[in-house]
Every structure is written in C-alpha cells, then in structure tokens.
Amino acid sequence: MPRPPSLPTALDALDRAFASEGPFPVTGCLYCYGEQGLAQLSGPLRHISDDLVSSVAAETPGHWGDFPRLYRRLVPRIIRPVVTGLFGIDEELVASRLVQAGWTTWDAPLTEALRDVWDAWWQTTLRTHPGPVPIRTALAVVTVATGGLSSWLDTWTGIRTTAADARLAGLVDDVLFESEFTDLSMGFYDEYHATAELVEWLLTDVRDRVADARPDALYRIEAFQTGARHGE
Template sequence: MGDAVDELYGVFGLIRRPARVEGCSHCVGPDEDRRLLDRPLRSLPPEDLARYAAKALNTWGGAEEFRYFVPRLLECAAADAFGYPDPEIVFGKLVTAEWRTWVADERAAVEAFLRAWWAEALEDHPVRPGIATRLSCLATTGVGLDPFLSAWGRLATTAAIRHLREFVIDDVEWWPDPRLIVFWDRHGPGYRQVITWLTDGRLVAAVEAAFEGETRDDVLELLAEIHTALAPG
C-alpha cells in the first residue's frame, strides 16, 4: 500500500500546482483555496481538504485542479480520514473527472492504488473503512469488479473469510431477493457483478472447498455461517 501511495504522488507530482482553485461565489469563499495551496500537498491535513473533496468538480474547481489533488484525496478517502464526504463520494469523482482518458501512467497509478487498497483488506481484519465500503468505492470508479471479487473468493486468508462472513450477514439483505444495503448504484454494472458473484454458485463452491481444507474450529464456524447465508437450503 505504501508503494502504491508513493507511486501516486510520484506520477501526479508532475502536475503543476494550480495558482488558484476557483469556485462558485455562493459556495466557496474568495480566499478559501489558499489553505489548499499554501503547503505541500502530501502534508495537507484531511480537515483542510475535506470541503474541497465534497465540492470538487461540482462547485469548486475543474478536472485539471482535481488531478493535482488526486494523490491526497485518494489517500485520505482510503483511510476514511474525512468524516465527510464519505469515501464513495471521493472515489466516484474519478468518473466525473473522466480518469479513463488520462495519460497511461496516471491511469496505471490509480489502478495500482485500488488493487493495493483491496489487497490490504484481504490481509487484515478488521479494516477501516470496512470491506463493504471498499467494494462500493471500487464500483464508483467504474473499474470491473471481477478481479477483486475473484481475489476475495479464493478465501486465501483468515481475514478474507472474516470479511466475507460479515459481508453476507451484515451487508446483504437476502429476502425476497439479494440486495446490497450500503452505498451502491443499484443500476450500475458493479452492483450486478456483486449480486451475480454471490448467487451463481462460484462462491458457494469456494466456501465448500475452503471448509474441506480447514482444521481450525473457529474458522470452520465462520465458513459454516457463510454457507448458510449463501445456500440456506
């Protein structure tokens, strides 16, 4: 994760610091951008950046200014350091900024950061923000979720199993039809990818395979709870 953050700052550090970040005169004070620009980006406190994080690309600044702030915005959102805005709002601004049209090095740095952030969750439990929030954040960026779900579905760590148990019990409503209950665009492709992953049998098979190879009683109990949620019959 540290390497991915460093790469973000290295790649986006080539973008010149804006002289000003203009905003809607009704929403942003005339000198409110000074707190964003008068210190090095990496040392910018989350509380100084939070208001911009909420208003960026809507009523404060455009895509070029946003690209300058991307490393710190993603670093803070990934740590749930803002309080408000929610991490999903910040990650979703990548789509508003049309990040898929950025130069190859910038796209690659963002993608590497997203992969590292997800891998971190699969190695540790608990994490903040939780894995349900991380998954919905990934969906808001427009990336395909299948590689992330496949990595989770390997259940290669106890952390991944614990996260899955919490997810299927706390973050999914199963009746009358499966529904995700955190911050999701239910019409987006990511939502459908997760529902399909939960219901098409792949995950049930992975849980059963993990159960066969497991000997620890506490982990077997977790797998049994997951299996009951996925295949109650």
Template sequence: MTDPSQQLRNALDELDAVFAPFSERPSAVGGCTYCYTDTDLEALAGPSHRVPEELIRSVAATSTDHWDDFPALYRRMTPRIVRLLATARLHVHHGLVASRLLAAELRTWTSPEREALEAVWHAWWPAALHAYPGTEPVTGVLEAISVSTGSLSPWLTVWAGTRTEAADRHLSDALDGWLFEGRLADLRLGSYDELHAAPELLSWLLSLEEGRIGAAQLFEVERIAYS
C-alpha cells in the same frame, strides 16, 4: 516479501510522484463563493500538498456543480484524496469518492496516472483483507475500487484466493450487510448505483469452496439466487 501495508504505502508514494507534475503546479480554481472563501480557493489553486486536510475532505465530498472545472480540480487533488481514503482518514463514503472519480473523467486521464491509481487499488485491497477487524469494513474498499474500475471480477478473485482467517471474517461481516433485508438481491454500488453488483456477487459467492460461507448465510444466498 513486502508486507501488504508497506506495499500500500509504496503505491501511495508512487501515486504522489506520478501526479506531481500536474497536482503540484499552480492552477486557477473557481468555485462556489458561498461555500468556499477566497482563502480556500487560493489554497486549492496552489500545490496540492499544501492544501489543508479539512479542505481536501470537503472537495472529496462536495457536488460537482460547486466548481468551475470539477474534473481538473478533482484530478489534481486525487493523490491527497486517495491517501486519506486508503488510510481511513477521509471520512467520506467510499462509494461517493468512486462516483466523483468517474465524474472527474478518470478514464480519460493519462495512462501513467490511471496505472498509478490502479496500483494503489491493487495494494489497498490485500492490505484491507489481511487486517481484521481493520479500520473500516472491507465492503467500502471493495465499493471504491470496483466502481472506479468498472469491475468486481479481479477483486473477488483476490478475495477468493486469500485463504486467511482475516479474509474469511471479513467475508462473514460483508454477508451480514449484503443479506440484511435482502439487499443482495439487487445490490448496486456507487453513490449513483453505477455498478450493478448483485449478479456477479451471487455467482461468486456460490462458487466459493465448501465451508467458506456459514450454513445460515449460504442458505440465504441460495434462496436469493434461485428465487
């Protein structure tokens, strides 16, 4: 069986291939000339694989009103953005990338494009769960994939079924963050709170097998759930 890291690499390569007819075709790009030089705009108008990584990072984070046609630009750059994100080289908050994908009208893209992106999510999530400590908290990965797909359920199901020390240690770390100052009681994901995660997370946490969550953390989860 292919290891999770190789599955992720394969999915990222397939994402490049599916988007290539659109992302590698030159396309006029207009944008804020205060923030972006003519050279930047010219680079963004060309094949996406030639765009410098620093410019990709900037596009990933910059607000939508900086571009004449934000949805088209972000869609063209998505394979580059997602590859940097999934390999911990983007240095942009995961929730912001998910929010930008929604703003880029992700759900109106072609079926092959959406399917290729979701295949990356399905490969990235197990790869993240199997590596501890990993290059980044798995809560960031969970935020990106759940907000962009609009659902926590499939990803939580995978986590529940991944009975490894790495996945359990990620769960303990995640709970430390979610329980800090009672955040879990009204946890929302995405830079604009697109996904209200608290109800589904609480239900899922309480459904996990006995011993999966430490006693102290479980006490706090139950206190929030039943208060």
C-alpha cells in the same frame, strides 16, 4: 499474476506520479468557497487545509470551472486518507467523483499509479482483520471506481487466509441483513448493481468458506438464486 506493491509503496508512488499536477488558477463557486478558498486551492498542494480537501472531494462537479483538473490535482490528498480510513466523508462518494472526473482517461502514469493503489489496498484489506475500512465499503470503492466487480472477487478467491475469511464473514453478515443482497447496489448513487455477480461468486468454490462464516448463508443465497431463475 505478480503481487502488487505494498500499500505504503503504492501511495508513495501515487504522490510522485501526481507531483506533475502543479498549481493552476482555480475558479468556482464564490458563495461556497470565497476568494480565500479559491486562492488556497490555487496554491501549493501542501498548503491546502484538510477541511478544504474534504470539502472539494465531496462537492458536486458543477461548483468548479475545471472539475476534472482540480480533482486530479488533489488525488494524493484524497486517496491516502480514504484507503487508511481517515477521511471524514463517504468513501463511496469519492469513487463516484473519480468516475465523474474521468480518471481512467488521464495520462497513463496517473491512471497506472491509481490502479496500483486500488490493487494494493484490496490485497491489504483482505489480508488484514480488523481493518480501518469496512470490507463492503472497500469493495464498493474499487468496484465503482473501476467499473467492475469480478476481478476483485477473483482476488478474494485466491487469498485463503484467516483474515480473508473473517472479511468474508463480515460481508456476508452485511449483505444478508434483511435479505439486502436481493437488491444490492454499490456506489454513493447506487450506480453498480452487484447482486447477480455476488450471488454467483458466493456459490462457487468459495461456498465452503461462506458456510463456515455463516451457517445459514448458503440456504438463503441458494433460495434466492432458485427464485430468481423461476422469476419469483
């Protein structure tokens, strides 16, 4: 499998792909955004304030006359700060909103550009430690956005670097806190249940790296798996 483009390259390509999403008359909740806010959202993308972009990124779909179209147009302004750790809202909420906006049904150039960003971001995250976004958050975003966890774990298996192992230690420390991995969900709305896949992965060939990261991790994970098999 070819290595994805670098994250800066993928983000620049995302900007170009979504440049086709031009201004349109935005309608929505006047109480929350007022005529001025709607007018700004209806104008050039570069003139929309960062605060307004953040607000729209987090807002519920029912606030807008055409939520999918508005979210699609704002994708370059939303995704870049998310993957660089500069957004002021919950990154997992952005993933949930993208799913609600039906991003996988958009025109192919748009979906392909966004998928390239997910791939590039995940590779960059695994190869960088420390990084601007916590590993569990990054994993949750790509998992919820794409509707699957296993491919991202497979990529992790194949990257055997000091940074990737340090990221693994961070994830293990996080999910083992108060045995949270026994009921681990991802997404702002806990829409993706990850326990079974994650436990299975942690007990594959990656187990030696887990043991190095957290000596007691394998015992606790294996105990959970044994209990689950016996219905405990």
